Amino acid sequence: MTRILYDLCGIDEGLRFSPYCWRVKYALAHKGLAYETRPWHFTDKEMLAFSGQGKVPVLVDGEETVVDSYEIFRYLDRVYPEASLLGGADAEARARFFKFYAERNLAPAIIKTVMMDLFNVVAPQDREYFRETREKAFGRTLEEVHAPSRGLSQLDQALEPMRARLEEAEFLDGQAPAAADYLVFGAFMWARTVSAADLVSNADPVYGWVERMLDLHGGLGRNAKRVVDVEGAY
Amino acid sequence: MTRILYDLCGIDEGLRFSPYCWRVKYALAHKGLAYETRPWHFTDKEMLAFSGQGKVPVLVDGEETVVDSYEIFRYLDRVYPEASLLGGADAEARARFFKFYAERNLAPAIIKTVMMDLFNVVAPQDREYFRETREKAFGRTLEEVHAPSRGLSQLDQALEPMRARLEEAEFLDGQAPAAADYLVFGAFMWARTVSAADLVSNADPVYGWVERMLDLHGGLGRNAKRVVDVEGAY
Incomplete structure (x- = not known):
């Protein structure tokens, strides 16, 4: 199969x-x-x-x-019930929050930070579609959305609960990663692949978590191609 | 006992x-x-x-x-294992995030909104202590912390994941409330008891949740004394 x-x-x-x-x-x-x-x-x-x-x-x-x-x-x-992602019903109800936290708190902050980097990696045949759909959704031009210092400051605030959690645990889901970590980490891979911008300082507990997430599963994230690896792209 | x-x-x-x-x-x-x-x-x-x-x-x-x-x-x-609050180990790991979300995202936004209302309800013998410890923690005077319109706008942003979750479910924990709801709702009771300020509009999915939380357990929150109920206090 x-x-x-x-x-x-x-x-x-x-x-x-x-x-x-x-x-x-x-x-x-x-x-x-x-x-x-x-x-x-x-x-x-x-x-x-x-x-x-x-x-x-x-x-x-x-x-x-x-x-x-x-x-x-x-x-x-x-x-494939082995190695559960979402966990039992009570855990799953809470996993939903991480989905929305990533999509509604982190992503809007990250997009301000990397908007033009993101647009830069969109394939030529997709650019018109991308600009049109995103500008309609934002109600602003991509260039107006792009506001890195505002984005980073918004992200700094949005990361507060993660920071506190990752000061006490290796992963959002505790000693080992599961759905909460993956739902949130997607947003970090998005930024990492399209941009060289540092989203968090290396003194931040979130930084250590990002490093651990990059190394998981044989370096799945760490080995991913980034725009900085594409000649002439960045 | x-x-x-x-x-x-x-x-x-x-x-x-x-x-x-x-x-x-x-x-x-x-x-x-x-x-x-x-x-x-x-x-x-x-x-x-x-x-x-x-x-x-x-x-x-x-x-x-x-x-x-x-x-x-x-x-x-x-x-008292009946009627679990935190749930199994996987659910409990995620409950921690709601604690930090309430304390690090919601509370800082709410405090800007109700700081002077809060100070107003502090008992006379506690005022000096309250001012001294809080001003030391904030590195600013209480009056400087008080910034309702900034607080409300910060809260509006911080509530985004709750809003999305409460559009699909009655409670953060799903069909019935549990630890995630209570950990977060404490912040709303804090604001409600000390202030008449509306934190969310009645069109907000969070508003409906607040109403449901107030009604729980025989109206535990709804029946709580508020500053507006104390003669001459507000």
């Missing part, structure tokens, strides 16, 4: 920067499940037509097609 | 405004455990000497004395 993950790519096919796809790659690695990725561009809508929608991640697991990063976590826990 | 909770009070003995004590009152109600409270002032340090420290909440449960709101949650779950 082949397990396939459709994974957003940028100017270079090896440059994979979707925070949602990163969640899924960590989740698959956590389960020890082998998979192949298929590079996908924002405008390759017909490539995903079989999934009934037009966004990644899309996981094709034998006969099953699953979309949405959080739904993929649920699917993986159901079909 | 008498179960006693030492509970911070203000200008009126019935005005109980500590967010940490509110967490514990909700936790005790969640377990269906009867208790009495003892009003305590910030400067009544000798009253707590038996607990080995000088802050509330302090719960005396028969022979046991437990301090710190989160430790009290752990204690209650251990000794």
Whole structure:
């Protein structure tokens, strides 16, 4: 059986920067499940037509097609219950909060910090689509969204609970990483792949966690191609 | 056996405004455990000497004395396992985040909004102590900390993940409230008891949750005395 993950790519096919796809790659690695990725561009809508929608991640697991990063976590826990990601029902209810914390607190701060870096890695054929959809969503131009010092200060504040938690534990989920860590870390991989900006200082407890997350699963994150590795791109 | 909770009070003995004590009152109600409270002032340090420290909440449960709101949650779950607050180990790891989210994201925003209201309810004999310790901690005067419009805008941002979660579920912990809800709601009771300020608009999903939390356990929060109920205080 082949397990396939459709994974957003940028100017270079090896440059994979979707925070949602990163969640899924960590989740698959956590389960020890082998998979192949298929590079996908924002405008390759017909490539995903079989999934009934037009966004990644899309996981094709034998006969099953699953979309949405959080739904993929649920699917993986159901079909491959070993090495649980979300945990029991009480833990799962709380995992939802980490999803929203990443998407509603961290991502808006990070995007201000790396907006133009992000736009720089979008593949040429996707740029018009990307600009149009994002500017419509933000109600502003990409250039207006880009405000790194404001973004970093917003991020600094948003990271406070993580900082406190990571002062007492190696991972958000305690001694070992699980769904909470992966749901949040996707946002950090997003920034790391598209930008050379330092989001946190190395004295920050969050920094140590980022380093540990990069090393997990054979250096999954650390070995990922970054824009700084693409010649002439940065 | 008498179960006693030492509970911070203000200008009126019935005005109980500590967010940490509110967490514990909700936790005790969640377990269906009867208790009495003892009003305590910030400067009544000798009253707590038996607990080995000088802050509330302090719960005396028969022979046991437990301090710190989160430790009290752990204690209650251990000794009274029915109606779990923190849940299994995986859920508990995530509960820690809600503690820090309330203390490091919500409380700093709320305090800017209600600082002078809060100072107004501090009992006369506690005022000098309160001002001195808080100003030392903030590195600013209370008057400088008080910045309601900045506080509300910071709170608006900090509430984003709660808003998203409460759009899909009645409580942070899902269909029924548990530790995550109580850990966070303490901050809302703190603001509610000392101030008439509206923290969220009634169109906000957080508003509906606050209403549900107020009604829980026989209207525990709704029936609490507020500064607006104390004649001449507001």
